[in-house]
Amino acid sequence: MTFETISEQRCFGGIQGFYSHASSETGGTMKFAVYHPPQAATGKVPVLYYLAGLTCTEETFIIKAGAQRLAAELGLMLVAPDTSPRNTGIEGATGDWEFGEAAGFYLDATTPAFAARFRMYSYVTRELPALIAAGFAAADTARSGIFGHSMGGHGALTIALKNPGAYRSVSAFAPIVAPSQVPWGLKALPRYLGEDRVAWQPYDTVALLRSGHRFDGTLLVDQGDADKFLEPQLKPELLAAAAKDAGQALTLRLQPGYDHSYYFIQTFIEDHLRHHARALA
């Protein structure tokens, strides 16, 4: 289990690194970013995974979210993977921003065309954490948290709900909470998982909550009310109802005037990082 260093640059007294490796889960080269806070030079630090949204890469969050300042202050290692396998050569996997490359939906595909490569669920939950643990001595992987944006918020919430104990904290910006019920999911899930909707449930936060899954802690979710995807794709009211019915602790904040962009994310990144830092202390 080895990786290559693409670049390492000093940032807020720590190191912003980009790396690549041959991924067994996704059958190709994957890139990921790690922000090593200054505290990582002298001891163990908790690990916070960030999953990005449609069209994004391992660079998006690192460049646009303004997260390193507070990660340096709080002593958090940030890990940001890419959003899908790349250069798959699979017919239909490119050319549509809502499906395929850069739109992996953090699931393990089962349809013949996609099953071999589109395994972002196993990549994010198993291969990447093992790589981080083996590759970076400062990573205290027993203290891990996860968060994300949009498709990545969906990834963070579903992964946290399905892996009790693996993550001590979870949060999301403008997550897709019910892909089984919205156009993004109705387009992607059948192509990755087939037409049987039962197979979609493990990748649907609302369905997971309604089928008994719980996160031992509070879900923090921020959503802008000027987000053009709010009504058709995101539907936080479905999350609120499912969490209420399930007795799942949820802090859902509707932020007036904010849209779906990283200008929204950078505004509230501090609240999220402090939320995670408290749980990971």
Added chain:
Amino acid sequence: MTFETISEQRCFGGIQGFYSHASSETGGTMKFAVYHPPQAATGKVPVLYYLAGLTCTEETFIIKAGAQRLAAELGLMLVAPDTSPRNTGIEGATGDWEFGEAAGFYLDATTPAFAARFRMYSYVTRELPALIAAGFAAADTARSGIFGHSMGGHGALTIALKNPGAYRSVSAFAPIVAPSQVPWGLKALPRYLGEDRVAWQPYDTVALLRSGHRFDGTLLVDQGDADKFLEPQLKPELLAAAAKDAGQALTLRLQPGYDHSYYFIQTFIEDHLRHHARALA
């Protein structure tokens, strides 16, 4: 004097806007970004111009520097123009990252090929401030500061030195301080200004200091010591010597381990914004 709104998005309680207009100085459409802090909704705020470096656009600083958080706290309007005219159609103005489009060097060209369009000095010092004053009621242009990075640090320093009273504060990240003496300048200045080196002096910080220009305040300059352009292109020791000989107040900080990137800039942006806010209060 009108402009079009490309986009406006909420960010840290204020508005991140992108705009375009027909520029008389540069003879084409120019884009610029404005961050309107929350305080601009209810009163006047000072204006801080940021000039970007080679290859950059009006978006670079806005996306990568993490400046909005503190601009919102301090009540600073941030204005970021593009780095040159675009789509000029001039032979030789594209295809070289060190010259032409995205490499305007904040000067008024005098050579026949470039004189009509490459007028970034007049654009930044006259046309853009007039547009900001006319277009944004909250802009208190009597309180203006200027800063920049690399080629834009060169722009900020030379503009501040040549326009006493117009800017109350100036700072730079990794500026080109002596373009007359380094490869970037030796390539660009003759093509924009001709072979007579006397014509280059108004666009050379070290030459301006040595010819009697002063800034009524302290120049704040940060420079990473792992910057690959440090020795061949940036030469802060020439600035230090010229400032010392001139009696010009200068705070020059060599930052260990930092390179030329926005990871360097975002690390020290808070110091710069506070430096400007103090002078602009």
